[in-house]
Amino acid sequence: MTDLRRLLSQALSSALDAACPDHPVAAPTVGPCQDPRFGDYQSNAAILAAAALKRPPRELAEAVVGALKAESLCAKVEVAGPGFINFHLLPFRIAALLSEMADDPCCGIPPAEKPKRIVVDFSSPNTAKAMHVGHIRSTFLGDALARIARAVGHEVITDNHLGDWGTQFGMLIHGYRRFLDREAEKKDPVTEFERLYRLVSAQAEAEASTREAARRELAALHAGDPENLRIWKEIADLSFTEFEKTYRRLGVRFDHHLGESFYNPQLPGVVEELCRLGIAEESEGAVCIFFRNDPALKDVAPMIVRKKDGAFLYATTDLATVRHRVREWKAEEMLYVTDARQQLHFKQVFSAAARWAAAPGNTLLPSLDARPPALRHIVFGTILGADKKPIKTRTGNPIKLTDLLDEAESRALGMIEERNPELTPSARPAAARAIGIGAVKYADLSQNRNLDYVFDWKKLLALQGNTAPYLIYAYVRIRSIFRQDGAAEAATEALETTSVLSHETELALAKKLIQFGDAVHSVLDDCRPHLLANYLYDLATRFSRFYEACPVLKAPEPERAARLFLCGLTARTLRRGLDLLGIETIEEM
RNA sequence: GCGCCCGUAGCUCAGCUGGAUAGAGCACCGGUUUUCUAAACCGGUGGUCGGGUGUUCGAGUCACCCCGGGCGCGCCA
Known part of the structure; x- marks a missing residue:
């Protein structure tokens, strides 16, 4: 276009x-x-x-x-x-642009000048633990960025870097062997694993024998003990099945879910190579990477890639992961969507990866002339409760994501039943789902990501202001017009008549519509989906003004056709824009 | 101590990376419906953009210095 x-x-x-x-x-x-x-x-x-x-x-x-x-x-x-x-x-140029946009299968989003292969790394929950509010922002931001990058023509690979190989497995396996409740595991495996972990970790704190037992189970797992591997895999598989349910509910999809365990066999080789290339060195028994020539990092602690007991750390895994994505997937860019507290870690990983890629004889790059990948940390702030402290349940635990989503849907359902009792009961659950989950996602995505934000049910479900319900309501009002008699067929033949746009609210809406492509692209300048959210809110506001001021179906021709056309294009743009944020639309609410 | 992020209306946040008279929502006051979902729309009240110095045609935005808050800083992720 x-x-x-x-x-x-x-x-x-x-x-x-x-x-x-x-x-x-x-x-x-x-x-x-x-x-x-x-x-x-x-x-x-x-x-x-x-x-x-x-x-x-x-x-x-x-x-x-x-x-x-x-x-x-x-x-x-x-x-x-x-x-x-x-x-x-010129008004007729605006009309012509709208016609082009309506005919464009890409909704007026121009393709990127230089398409890249981009890995988006996000969500990354830990095996044997329920997903909780801490995973919200990474999951929503990562998914939205992946959708938007795809929409402009980049080749996007989404990868869920699961935490499936930590030291927690020593305690988990010990707990599994001693205290597993089979029935509970069958019914709600992750809750049972959490119970086992808490139980053993409390015991370990009190008595050395439990600590020792957990340590032995971990060592056995690492040594390849078949039974421990089987238990580990069972825990990982059952946990993953639970995660999948949540992702389905959220409409989030991954191309890969290569967790830490996938990279585990590569870690000794990575450390050995880093030492051989002179990037890592031994210090106080551990293997470390120092950043003596990096002004930003030279004064902070070195990055440890192997502990003195021989174990590897997530820094090691992250370096192995960079290599895998570059060599196997030919990734040119990687987006790490994780919270702001990990900034130092990623600075170190990125700096180390750059040195690794530059070292002659490295196995990071697939060929001599390959370019090193662009690594970007997509930082975001914390979700706070009303007390301005990181949000928690009353007992001080993180809020489970499924509980949060259940509450969102039930609150949305209550709203719908109260405000529109005429909506047929069969349409209510889908509407509650779209509005409830959309509201939670939108609250996150509509805000500048590097700020902390206060989670507030009343605000995120409000029908006024920059919220998902407001945007979805604007969409629903338009769709309602098209359900009236004689509206549907009229909308398709409106293109030549769009030059009659004359009312100021029509023109304001039209001028906003032609900026949709710009808004989508602006998100990718600095990975800030809230720029698209702001655009959609402004678009919906302009539509509401137009809707108040201009009757559509009762207008005389040719205004009627032109207005129907505007409505149709606005609906399509809202739906596409919300879709790019990972938010569903509905026809009625 | 060092590093990163932040400070905009009573509250929650925008402010298009340096542009013209700083904008929304909530709250408060008032108005709009024989019309397509009023779950909306319109108007009013409300600001020393934490403070200071500088850069220039021009600063909420950039630089430096303070004040205040959050987070991070060797064997967790």
Whole structure:
């Protein structure tokens, strides 16, 4: 679909060349105006060029506008303020863009100029433990980023790096052998594993014999004891089955779930290679990587890749994981969606991986001319309770994700029954699910990810404000129009009539619609899905204003057809946008 | 002590990476329905953008210094 900003930028670039050939502005940026009174799009390129050339900015801007050839796009181009160039689009061009967008299977999202193969690493729950609020942000952010990266044409591989090989298995296996309740395991395996772990860990604290027993079970597991391996696998499989239920409920999908255990056999080789290449060295009995030449890391503790007892750590696993993704998957970029507390760890891993990739004779890169991967830590803050402390249950435990989702759905169901008793009972569960789970996801995704946020049921389920229910309600209102007699067929033949858009709320809505592609792309600049959420909220707000001001079905032709067209395109954009955030829409609520 | 993140309306948050008169929702006050879901929409009240210095045509945004809060810093993940 036509990239409006690029066309304006190119026109502006030519005009700049003509007006002052020695200007230094390589690619003039054109963006939407903040205030609609100024116009539709604007650029500060003339001000920047004038500053560099020490010329009066307004004068230069006037010259640029004089040389500008944009009659096919703009009704008016004018200079304002200190030298801004403001573009006023031709209404029929807006209509033409809307028609293009409606015909575009990609909903007007332009493809990325340079498609990449990107691994998104997110969620990563621990075996034998229930998923809890701590997994929410990683799961939602990672899934949304993967969906958005795919939508613009990147090749995305999602990978769930499960915590399935920690020291906790010593205690778990000991507990399994001594205290397992088969019935409980059958009914709710993860809860039973959690019980075993708590039981043994309490005993271990009190008595040395339990500590010793757990240590022996762990050593046996590592040595390949068949029975311990079988127990380990049973625990891992049953846990994974539980995770899958939650992911299905959330609509989250992984291409791979290569946990820590997958990399375990590679770890001795990785450490050996790092030592051989001079990247790692022994220190106080452990094998460490020091960062003496890295100004940001030289003063902090080294990264340990092998403990003095010979065990490996998650730093080791993470390095092995980088290698696997580069060699086997040809990954060019990796996004690690984990919380902010792991920043130092990832800085170290990334720094070590860069040295590894640069070392002659390394096995990280598949070939000599292969480029090292871009590794990015997608940081996010903590979810807080009303007391501004990390959210917990009353007893101080993390809130289980399934409990949270159950509560979201039941609250949403209550809302629906109260506000719209006429909704047929059979449609209620699906609506409650979409609204409840969508609200929890949206609360997370609509906020700047690197901030902590306060979890508040009342706010996230509110029908007013920047919430999923508000967006879904806007969608539902549109769909309701199309269920009326005679609406459906009219919408398909509206394309030529879109030039009748004249009401200010129609134009405001139309101008927002054509920015959808920009909004989607802006997310990937810095992996911030809330930019798309902000866009959708603004779009829904503009739709609501239009809906109040302009009757659709009762309008005379050709307005009626044009408005139906706008409604149809708005619905499609809202649905696609919410889908990119991993949020379902429904037809009625 | 060192490092990272943060501080915007009474509360919860945006602010398009340096643009024009800083915006939403909640709360408070008032208005809108013979019309497609009023679960909505419109208007009003509310600001020393933590403080200071600097950079420049222009700073909530960038730099430096303070103040305040959160998190992290050798054998956990």
